[in-house]
Amino acid sequence: MTPAHTPLSSALTPPAILAPATTLFSTRAARMRALASGHALGDWLAWLARLFEAQQNLAEQLPAFTLPIVSAPQMPLLAAHRATLLARAKEILPRLAQSFPSVAMPTGDELDARLAAGLSRAAAQPDTAPAEACDFIIAAALQVVWADAAHQALPGFRQPTAVPAAACPCCGSAPHASLVYAGEGKDGLRYLECSLCATRWNAIRARCTHCDTGEVVQYFGLEGGSEAVRAEACDTCHSYIKTFFPKHDSQIDPQADDLATLALDVLVGEQGYARSTPNLFLGAGEAVPA
Ligand SMILES: [Zn+2]
Ligand SMILES: [Zn+2]
Structure with a gap:
């Protein structure tokens, strides 16, 4: 798991930020295939x-693209590029959708x-749109x-000054989960x-990422x-975030493992806690497209 993300600078201890590897999605796919085997939601996974x-x-086949440099040191690195990146996601979406011909894709407005x-879902903002299979393909294109933009932008990373600890310093979105890399307790x-x-960005342990207590x-x-x-789970705001411990399973992928452990969400929900984090593939889409 750890080699998939690399620190940007060895000068900082611990590194404030870890950039995703270019093999991110294939690593995630392999993990998901392993998790799907024998799982109650195996077809969906x-x-x-x-x-x-x-x-x-x-x-691996993205058309050439150079991100224009916009200096805004207090904002997440990619905040100023939202419209440009959104247009690019729309442009490449058909290439992704062609792998799933049975899924009807929307057009226009x-x-x-x-x-x-x-x-909005990535930013953990309330979203009333139902999740359908096309939404997962759209989310995949956005990711x-x-x-890809993170790879371009992160070498120029400086910790933005006006971004809350629970928001991605690169793009401003919300995390789907956290990982504790090594050691026990506070180590x-x-x-x-x-x-x-x-x-990935460094966050204090045993501190609620939602209400910051x-x-x-x-x-x-x-x-x-x-x-x-x-x-x-936080007893101040009654929210929870999933935390993964790769020391117990080195193959952990936070997004894939989150989706394969929804029974834990049910358990914690029954205890009165609400999930504070999004997962772009969590929704009403467990009905598997053909
Ligand atoms: Zn981000
Ligand atoms: Zn809290």
Whole structure:
């Protein structure tokens, strides 16, 4: 897991930010295929594995693209590029969709609305649009474009001054989950992984990423389940975020493993906590397209 993300600078300890590898989507696809085997939602997870593989293929064949440099040191690196990147996602979407001919893709205003809704979901903003299979393909296109842009932009990374700790310093989106890289208790380093561009950034452990308090944080796990996943729940705002521990499973991928552990969401929900983080492939789409 760890080699998939690399620190931008060895001068900082711990590194503030880890850039996603160019093999991000194939690593994620392989993990999802493994998780799908024998899983109660196996058909759905296997379909998502195909989608992640298609993301990798697309990422390797993207048309040449140079990001214009816009200096805004207080903002996330990609904040000023939203419209440009959105247009690029729309441009490459048909290449991704052709791998899934049974899924009806929207056009015109409806497509624009669903693209915008995908970004809203990544920012954890309330979104009333129902999630259909086309939304997952649209989200996948957005991820390919934003992860590619992160690769271009991150070498110039400076910690933005006006971005909350729970927002991606690269693109401003919300994390889908966090990882504790090594060690136990307070010795492990925690990173949040962006739901959109997959950049990881360092975050204080045992501190709620939603309301930014460190008062009472509880950990929930599934009885008899893997020690590699816990829900970190806050008793101040009653929200939770999933935290993964690669020391117990080195193949962890936060996005894939999140979707394969929805039973934990049910358990924590029954305890009265609400999920604070998005996952762009979480929704009403468990009905698998043919
Ligand atoms: Zn991001
Ligand atoms: Zn909280």
